[in-house]
Structures are given as C-alpha cells and as structure tokens.
Amino acid sequence: MMPEDLRTISMFDWLENDLLLTITACAPASSDASFRRYFRVCTPEQQFIVMDAPPDKENIEPFIRIAKLLTQSQINVPTIFQQNLTDGFLLLEDFGSQCFLDQLNEATAADLYQTAFDSLFKLQTQTSIQNSGLPSYNEPLLHRELAIFDEWFLGQLLDIQIPAAVWETVRALLTTSALEQPSTCVHRDYHSRNLMVLDNDSPGVIDFQDAVIGPITYDLVSLLRDCYIAWPEQQVEQWRFNYFERLQQAGLIDCSPAQFKRWFDLMGLQRHLKAIGIFSRLHLRDGKSNYLGDIPRTLNYVTAGCAAYPELAGFNDFLREQVLPALSVVEA
Numbered sequence: 001m002m003p004e005d006l007r008t009i010s011m012f013d014w015l016e017n018d019l020l021l022t023i024t025a026c027a028p029a030s031s032d033a034s035f036r037r038y039f040r041v042c043t044p045e046q047q048f049i050v051m052d053a054p055p056d057k058e059n060i061e062p063f064i065r066i067a068k069l070l071t072q073s074q075i076n077v078p079t080i081f082q083q084n085l086t087d088g089f090l091l092l093e094d095f096g097s098q099c100f101l102d103q104l105n106e107a108t109a110a111d112l113y114q115t116a117f118d119s120l121f122k123l124q125t126q127t128s129i130q131n132s133g134l135p136s137y138n139e140p141l142l143h144r145e146l147a148i149f150d151e152w153f154l155g156q157l158l159d160i161q162i163p164a165a166v167w168e169t170v171r172a173l174l175t176t177s178a179l180e181q182p183s184t185c186v187h188r189d190y191h192s193r194n195l196m197v198l199d200n201d202s203p204g205v206i207d208f209q210d211a212v213i214g215p216i217t218y219d220l221v222s223l224l225r226d227c228y229i230a231w232p233e234q235q236v237e238q239w240r241f242n243y244f245e246r247l248q249q250a251g252l253i254d255c256s257p258a259q260f261k262r263w264f265d266l267m268g269l270q271r272h273l274k275a276i277g278i279f280s281r282l283h284l285r286d287g288k289s290n291y292l293g294d295i296p297r298t299l300n301y302v303t304a305g306c307a308a309y310p311e312l313a314g315f316n317d318f319l320r321e322q323v324l325p326a327l328s329v330v331e332a
Contacts, residue, residue, distance in 0.1 A: 124247070163314075
C-alpha cells in the first residue's frame with residue numbers, strides 16, 4: 001500500500017514528468033533510523049529504488065559524494081542513475097530485498113561473513129583518507145554519541161541519572177581508546193541490515209552516508225557484535241583474530257592481539273551505548289518502537305564488555321543495580 005502524501009506526489013511528478021519513466025508499480029522498500037524512506041519502482045524495463053530524503057531533514061549530498069568515493073575503492077554500492085537535489089530524491093540501483101540478516105544462520109554465516117570481511121578490507125585498504133573529504137571521528141563526535149545514551153536511554157526512557165564520576169570514567173576510557181587507534185575509512189553502520197546478498201559482487205553495501213575517518217576496529221565490531229544478531233563469543237573471537245592477522249599482514253596495524261582486542265571491545269561499548277540511545281530516541285521521539293526489542297541484546301554486549309575490564313567496574317555496578325531493573329519495568 002503506497003502512502004499518499006505530498007512527498008510521494010512530488011516523487012511521482014519527478015519520475016514521470018521529468019525523467020519520463022513509465023511507472024508500472026511502486027511500493028515501500030524499506031525505512032531506516034532516519035527521516036529517509038525508500039520505494040521500489042518498476043518500469044517495463046527494470047526496477048529501481050527511489051530514496052526520499054526531505055531536504056529540511058536530510059542532506060543527500062554526502063550520500064552522493066561518498067557513493068563515488070566507495071565506488072572508486074571497489075565497494076559495491078548502488079549506482080545513482082538520477083538525482084534531484086532540490087526536492088531530495090535519488091533514483092538508485094535496486095539491490096533487492098535480501099540483506100544478510102535475512103539469510104544468516106549457522107550454515108551460511110562463514111561464507112556471508114567472508115564476503116563482508118573482504119569488502120571491509122577493501123574499504124580500509126583502498127580508500128585514501130587524506131583526500132576523502134570525510135569528517136573526522138574526533139573527541140566532540142565521540143562525546144555527542146555517548147550523550148545520546150545518557151539523554152535518551154537513561155534520562156528519557158528509564159528516568160534515572162548516572163553518577164557524574166562514573167560517567168566521566170566511561171567517557172574518558174572509551175574516547176582515549178578510540179583516538180589511539182590507527183585511522184581508516186569507517187562506514188559507521190556496517191552490519192547485517194546494511195549488507196545486501198547479491199548474485200554477483202556480494203555484498204551490496206548501503207546506508208554509508210555517515211562515513212567518517214576513524215578507528216580501525218569500528219566497522220569490525222559493528223559487524224561481529226551486531227545489534228540485530230548475536231553469535232557465540234568463541235566464534236566472534238576467531239573472526240576477530242583472523243581479521244587482525246589480515247590487517248597486520250597488510251601493515252595497517254602494529255600492535256599485539258591483546259591490544260587489538262581491547263580496542264575492539266571498547267569500541268564496541270562506544271557503539272552499543274550510542275545505539276541503545278538511538279533505539280530509545282526512535283521509540284520516544286519518532287514512534288518507531290520496533291527498535292526497543294533490540295535494546296536487551298545490545299545492552300547484553302555492554303554488560304559483558306564492562307565485566308571484562310576492571311576500569312569499568314563502577315559502570316558495571318550501575319548497569320546491574322539500576323539500569324537492568326529499570327529496563328525490566330519498561331519491557332513489562
């Protein structure tokens with residue numbers, strides 16, 4: 001069922017009157033954690049995806065610029081066939097509807113993840129960060145992300161306050177760990193919902209418009225400690241170590257396995273705290289409550305990570321004594 005609103009009317013006007021396409025079918029393709037929407041449109045010749053990004057809420061210029069950058073790095077991103085910067089529409093290649101999450105199981109995981117590792121390795125080795133024009137994943141951005149957890153999850157969803165000294169310890173530890181890592185191109189949402197299963201040149205990589213120059217473990221931990229699917233820790237450790245060796249052989253890192261694991265774990269905490277805050281905001285502000293179901297899995301990553309690092313004992317106690325009981329009330 002197609003939503004009928006001024007945006008879709010404007011979209012059809014662009015497709016049919018400006019691009020002279022004959023639209024035989026149109027249906028919502030997906031939505032994401034932003035104000036963007038996606039529609040699958042059919043013509044007699046082929047199918048396309050139309051991105052609808054309201055200009056007052058979303059800027060499609062980074063998507064266009066980063067798509068070009070990643071294409072140059074041989075990352076398989078959707079071809080942009082037409083663009084309408086004024087109204088906020090893009091006509092894109094259709095990668096289909098099968099993302100990794102739809103097909104991941106014990107039998108398929110090894111092969112699917114291998115293609116994801118290969119694509120990530122190309123992203124990290126073939127993208128020149130000096131000339132990329134990407135913003136830096138710096139201290140202010142790291143702190144803004146952590147503030148989403150504090151404001152929207154603790155404050156708005158649970159109505160509890162974290163002791164200032166405990167929170168400052170978390171911020172300082174995670175920020176220091178992130179900033180001391182080698183820098184690379186970071187997709188920033190490299191996970192099972194943004195990797196599409198294709199017949200050729202899989203995976204198709206989407207949702208890359210927030211890419212930055214940042215810590216080398218960020219995308220790896222996004223993939224292996226995915227907010228939408230969890231794997232046994234022994235398997236995660238093996239995948240992580242194999243990729244560590246690949247980075248080491250390529251000369252991208254010069255550290256011990258233990259140091260890389262620490263970077264990986266603490267980067268995961270940073271990402272997961274941000275994600276929990278975003279899931280809460282999507283529920284409270286945007287009415288997208290289906291993301292609430294992903295909070296327990298994501299919070300489990302956080303508590304497991306905190307338990308492994310004595311520096312985070314105070315935060316771990318706070319989570320177990322105040323956050324988990326408060327969350328159980330919300331879930332009920």
